[in-house]
Structures are given as C-alpha cells and as structure tokens.
Amino acid sequence: xxxxxxxxxxxxxxxxxxxxxxxxxxxxxxxxxxxxxxxxxxxxxxxxxxxxxxxxxxxxxxxxxxxxxxxxxxxxxxxxxxxxxxxxxxxxxxxxxxxxxxxxxxxxxxxxxxxxxxxxxxxxxxxxxxxxxxxxxxxxxxxxxxxxxxxxxxxxxxxxxxxxxxxxxxxxxxxxxxxxxxxxxxxxxxxxxxxxxxxxxxxxxxxxxxxxxxxxxxxxxxxxxxxxxxxxxxxxxxxxxxxxxxxxxxxxxxxxxxxxxxxxxxxxxxxxxxxxxxxxxxxxxxxxxxxxxxxxxxxxxxxxxxxxxxxxxxxxxxxxxxxxxxxxxxxxxxxxxxxxxxxxxxxxxxxxxxxxxxxxxxxxxxxxxxxxxxxxxxxxxxxxxxx
Amino acid sequence: xxxxxxxxxxxxxxxxxxxxxxxxxxxxxxxxxxxxxxxxxxxxxxxxxxxxxxxxxxxxxxxxxxxxxxxxxxxxxxxxxxxxxxxxxxxxxxxxxxxxxxxxxxxxxxxxxxxxxxxxxxxxxxxxxxxxxxxxxxxxxxxxxxxxxxxxxxxxxxxxxxxxxxxxxxxxxxxxxxxxxxxxxxxxxxxxxxxxxxxxxxxxxxxxxxxxxxxxxxxxxxxxxxxxxxxxxxxxxxxxxxxxxxxxxxxxxxx
Numbered sequence: 001x002x003x004x005x006x007x008x009x010x011x012x013x014x015x016x017x018x019x020x021x022x023x024x025x026x027x028x029x030x031x032x033x034x035x036x037x038x039x040x041x042x043x044x045x046x047x048x049x050x051x052x053x054x055x056x057x058x059x060x061x062x063x064x065x066x067x068x069x070x071x072x073x074x075x076x077x078x079x080x081x082x083x084x085x086x087x088x089x090x091x092x093x094x095x096x097x098x099x100x101x102x103x104x105x106x107x108x109x110x111x112x113x114x115x116x117x118x119x120x121x122x123x124x125x126x127x128x129x130x131x132x133x134x135x136x137x138x139x140x141x142x143x144x145x146x147x148x149x150x151x152x153x154x155x156x157x158x159x160x161x162x163x164x165x166x167x168x169x170x171x172x173x174x175x176x177x178x179x180x181x182x183x184x185x186x187x188x189x190x191x192x193x194x195x196x197x198x199x200x201x202x203x204x205x206x207x208x209x210x211x212x213x214x215x216x217x218x219x220x221x222x223x224x225x226x227x228x229x230x231x232x233x234x235x236x237x238x239x240x241x242x243x244x245x246x247x248x249x250x251x252x253x254x255x256x257x258x259x260x261x262x263x264x265x266x267x268x269x270x271x272x273x274x275x276x277x278x279x280x281x282x283x284x285x286x287x288x289x290x291x292x293x294x295x296x297x298x299x300x301x302x303x304x305x306x307x308x309x310x311x312x313x314x315x316x317x318x319x320x321x322x323x324x325x326x327x328x329x330x331x332x333x334x335x336x337x338x339x340x341x342x343x344x345x346x347x348x349x350x351x352x353x354x355x356x357x358x359x360x361x362x363x364x365x366x367x368x369x370x371x372x373x374x375x376x377x378x379x380x381x382x383x384x385x386x387x
Numbered sequence: 388x389x390x391x392x393x394x395x396x397x398x399x400x401x402x403x404x405x406x407x408x409x410x411x412x413x414x415x416x417x418x419x420x421x422x423x424x425x426x427x428x429x430x431x432x433x434x435x436x437x438x439x440x441x442x443x444x445x446x447x448x449x450x451x452x453x454x455x456x457x458x459x460x461x462x463x464x465x466x467x468x469x470x471x472x473x474x475x476x477x478x479x480x481x482x483x484x485x486x487x488x489x490x491x492x493x494x495x496x497x498x499x500x501x502x503x504x505x506x507x508x509x510x511x512x513x514x515x516x517x518x519x520x521x522x523x524x525x526x527x528x529x530x531x532x533x534x535x536x537x538x539x540x541x542x543x544x545x546x547x548x549x550x551x552x553x554x555x556x557x558x559x560x561x562x563x564x565x566x567x568x569x570x571x572x573x574x575x576x577x578x579x580x581x582x583x584x585x586x587x588x589x590x591x592x593x594x595x596x597x598x599x600x601x602x603x604x605x606x607x608x609x610x611x612x613x614x615x616x617x618x619x620x621x622x623x624x625x626x627x628x629x630x631x632x633x634x635x636x637x638x639x640x641x642x
Contacts, residue, residue, distance in 0.1 A: 061598065
C-alpha cells in the first residue's frame with residue numbers, strides 16, 4: 001500500500017518521508033541463535049519478519065539431543081539417575097525425584113520420612129537456585145545488568161548448600177531407590193536456616209530492583225500473553241501456566257511423592273499471563289520455597305534415611321507414570337519395566353519441551369526486541385527440551 | 388565398602404537428626420533374606436482406594452467414546468490406562484478434552500514392544516554392565532495387538548490427581564494414526580518426535596518433519612531393532628578404555 005496511487009515505475013522506489021510513502025517491507029528472515037544468552041544452550045529460532053513484527057517463528061531444536069530415552073534401555077536403574085541429572089542441569093536434584101519415586105512405586109518400597117524431608121528440602125533448594133538465575137537473567141534480557149550479578153551471586157548460596165550435602169554442585173546424583181545416599185552433614189541445618197533468611201532478603205531486593213522498575217514493566221507488561229486454556233492444551237506447565245491464572249501445582253495437586261501436605265504453604269498465581277506475570281510468579285515462588293525450607297527444617301523427623309532395599313535392584317514387571325513439579329514445570333517419567341535390572345522403556349516428559357512448543361503461536365505479531373524477553377520469561381533449559 | 392562392619396543399621400526413631408557417624412549407606416541396609424527373595428518381590432501399590440475412582444472414570448470415558456472403541460483397560464501405578472481402537476484415537480481425544488475435562492496435554496509417545504537386544508549385539512563379549520532384558524515379547528498394561536503402539540497422557544489443570552493414559556495399536560507394515568494436532572495443538576512437537584523416533588505417521592499433522600535429528604537422518608532410533616551404535620563400535624567405556632591416545636602410533640604413517 002502506498003500513500004499515493006502512483007505507478008511505481010514512474011516514481012522513485014526510495015522512501016520519501018516528506019511524501020509519506022510507506023516503505024515496501026517485504027518478508028525478511030532473521031536467524032536468532034543457535035548461540036544466544038537468552039537460550040541457556042544452543043537453541044535456534046528462525047523468524048520471518050515484516051518490518052519489526054514477527055509473522056512466523058520456527059524454533060529449531062535438537063542441537064543438544066543426547067538420546068536419553070534410548071540410553072535408558074541399556075542402563076540399570078541406578079545408572080539412569082546419572083543420565084537424568086543432565087536433563088535439566090540447573091535443577092538436577094528435582095529431576096531425580098520422580099524417577100526414583102516411580103521405581104520405588106513399582107518395587108513397593110517406601111522411603112523413610114527423614115529421607116523424604118531431605119529430598120523435599122533439596123528439591124526446593126534446586127528451585128531457589130534455578131529461579132534466582134532466572135530472576136537475574138531476565139533483567140539482563142531487558143537491558144539491566146545489575147540483577148544478573150545479584151542473581152549469580154545469590155545462586156551460589158543454595159548451590160553451596162547442595163554441594164555440601166550431596167557432594168555435587170550441579171549433578172548431585174544423591175537419590176537412591178529407597179532413600180538418599182547420606183544424611184546431612186554437621187551444622188548444615190543451621191547454615192541452611194541462615195541462607196534461607198538471606199534468600200528472603202534477596203527476593204526483596206529483586207522485587208524492588210526489577211519488578212518496581214518502570215522500564216522493566218514497560219518491556220514486559222502485556223507482552224507474550226499465554227491464555228490459560230490454550231496454554232494447557234499446549235501442555236504448558238509450572239510457573240508459566242500459573243502466571244496465566246491457573247491454580248495448579250503438582251506439589252499440591254499431584255501424587256503425594258514428598259511431604260508437601262505436612263507444611264503450610266501457598267500456590268501463587270497471577271491473572272495476566274504476560275512476561276511480567278511469569279517473573280512475578282517465579283519471584284513469589286522463590287520466596288515461598290525459602291519459607292517452605294524453614295518450615296521443613298523445623299519439622300525434620302529423625303530416623304533412618306534408607307529403606308530396606310535388595311542389593312541388586314530389580315524392578316518387577318509393570319508400568320507407572322510419576323510426575324512431579326520441577327522448577328520448570330511438570331517433569332514426568334512413564335516407566336515400563338519387564339522385571340530386569342534396567343527399564344524396558346522410559347518416556348521422559350520434560351517441562352521445557354511443552355513450554356517451548358507454544359512459541360510459534362506466542363511469538364506471532366510481536367516485535368523483535370520482545371522476542372528475547374518472551375524467550376527469557378518462558379525460562380527453559382535446553383537440556384530439558386532436547387533430552 | 389562390603390567389608391566394612393555394618394554400624395548404621397536402620398533403627399527407627401532413635402537417631403538424632405545429625406548423627407553423621409551413623410549413616411546408613413545403601414549397600415549396608417540389606418538383610419540377607421531380603422536379597423534371597425528379591426525375585427519374588429510383589430507390587431504392593433495400594434490402588435484399592437483409587438479403584439472406584441478409576442472405575443468411574445472408565446465408565447464415563449466409555450460412555451463418551453463408545454463401548455466398541457474401548458478394547459482393554461488397566462492401571463499403571465495410580466494411572467488409568469485404556470487401550471482404544473486406532474480409528475477412535477482423535478474422537479477419544481476430543482471427548483477427553485471437551486467432555487471429561489482433560490484440558491492439559493501431557494505427552495504423545497510411542498512404544499516398540501520388541502525385546503531389547505543385548506548391548507553391542509548378541510556376540511558382545513565382556514560387556515556385563517548393561518541389564519539383561521527378557522527375550523520374549525510381552526505386552527504391558529492393557530495389552531497390545533502387535534509390536535507398535537502409540538500412547539498419550541492427558542491431565543487436568545482443574546481437578547487434582549486426574550489423568551488418563553490412552554494407548555492405540557499400530558500396524559507394523561503401515562503405522563498410521565490420526566494426528567491430535569486439531570484437538571491439542573501441543574501434540575505438534577510430540578508427534579514430530581514420535582515420527583522421527585519410531586516412524587509412526589500422524590495423518591493430518593501440518594508438517595511432519597524432523598525435530599531433533601538432522602534432516603538427512605535415516606532410520607528410526609527408538610525402535611528396538613535400531614542398534615545403539617555407541618555400544619556397537621566400542622564396549623562400555625567405563626569397563627575398559629581401548630582407544631589409544633591420539634598421536635601415540637604416529638609411526639604408522641598418520642599425518
């Protein structure tokens with residue numbers, strides 16, 4: 001469309017602002033990635049643009065595909081936990097829990113209460129460290145560099161605690177079928193209490209520094225809105241769907257794998273469904289997790305940390321699906337066992353895979369700079385998409 | 388580890404919360420009798436309280452989809468599994484979403500019931516790390532008519548602990564089934580993954596192309612007859628390192 005109905009052959013094709021002739025903005029293909037800081041790995045996004053507006057977005061994944069579903073068929077159950085540590089590498093401990101719980105369910109083993117409490121504490125700690133990285137890094141994506149430093153700094157505290165309890169900073173491999181590997185070290189609980197109070201302070205800083213910032217609000221409010229029904233039909237889960245007003249948390253609504261019903265806590269939701277809401281929900285959940293850990297430490301039972309488990313783990317024939325609320329969403333394992341020492345088939349249902357699959361729909365019609373904020377606000381881990 | 392005296396045998400309730408010198412390690416908390424009867428381990432999941440719930444859900448599902456579409460049903464863990472006619476695959480999804488309140492898509496995936504081949508082929512020597520799977524072909528919960536099955540789980544964001552797993556048999560010669568894309572748009576990527584991993588063709592899918600693998604990739608990796616090439620070319624690396632360091636035998640006329 002031109003402002004004047006002029007034969008383009010007679011008229012200069014160059015833009016003339018005085019005559020208010022619109023430029024012909026034909027399609028342009030822009031390649032984002034595979035290396036981009038907003039993607040936590042190698043993720044490529046091919047977007048077709050009309051001017052600054054995205055017409056069509058096509059995510060290209062698979063750069064980090066490691067074939068874990070195939071590999072599990074050649075591993076024993078204790079070996080599989082080493083693999084699934086590396087699916088979502090920021091919250092490895094939370095990945096292990098549903099798999100171990102599924103194997104325990106098939107074997108008819110129940111982990112002792114103290115082991116379940118330690119599992120819950122470490123899962124929530126993985127959530128805090130994962131979300132603190134998000135809280136800082138999301139600021140970075142809208143151009144604020146200070147939150148990134150704060151996020152990386154504060155993330156070290158829970159990571160140090162995880163390391164001192166499990167021996168691994170990112171890949172604890174600490175769960176065993178029937179319990180956990182070791183009890184907590186001396187002084188850990190006192191240190192944990194101090195750190196959790198520090199985390200609560202840290203959340204306040206993020207609330208003031210980022211959420212209250214008018215620039216951050218301008219960049220995130222009303223952008224990348226996921227409608228609740230469509231999000232559910234896409235399989236979006238976790239904080240992303242809670243930010244769309246869906247009051248659904250597998251810690252409360254799923255199978256009672258961990259003693260969440262023994263403590264007092266709250267599921268946070270936001271009605272807006274935009275990038276801002278996703279940030280807001282994750283911030284509240286970080287705070288809630290710190291509070292939960294303080295509760296759990298108060299109620300920590302004593303007793304054994306391992307149930308009676310046969311020396312050779314053989315899982316009886318059967319099938320089960322166990323899902324848990326990972327920091328990124330619903331992480332589930334459908335295990336088919338044929339009575340051997342290793343699984344016959346494991347379907348790994350990862351959260352980021354479904355969360356990102358809404359992206360072609362979500363990115364339609366938004367501007368290029370917002371692509372990055374929407375990407376960052378969805379918060380995915382590439383290992384969690386590519387398995 | 389094995390020769391260490393067992394000091395930390397689990398004694399319920401009498402240990403202080405930080406007794407780190409009394410830690411029970413996984414290998415220690417074992418009685419010899421429990422090792423002896425490990426093969427006769429029985430699944431002791433308490434599904435009795437849920438069975439009424441499952442029966443109710445199955446009755447409602449059958450009422451919506453039609454009794455002739457439901458072949459078999461069973462319980463996997465705490466989850467209801469229903470095997471349905473492949474022709475009713477999409478109508479079942481539609482009924483689940485619109486009538487039964489399953490608004491949330493868990494996953495769509497495939498199963499190959501062929502027995503798992505031995506790691507590194509049947510003539511592999513020394514590789515004892517991989518589990519030995521049974522050689523006969525058996526089917527899991529709700530059964531199967533043949534080798535290939537597609538299975539999917541849907542859940543609900545409105546009702547707690549509410550989900551159903553659907554299975555459908557596929558012909559081995561022509562594994563075709565209708566796509567769920569029109570009902571659950573999230574099935575897009577799941578079906579693309581299932582197509583490239585198993586070769587199942589989802590009719591009606593908008594663009595069935597590779598998701599993870601390169602576009603020129605041949606074969607369907609998650610089928611049981613697709614060998615795990617890493618184990619074919621080299622035994623389990625944790626077992627023995629057979630690869631020479633680079634540059635060690637340069638006299639042979641390398642570069």
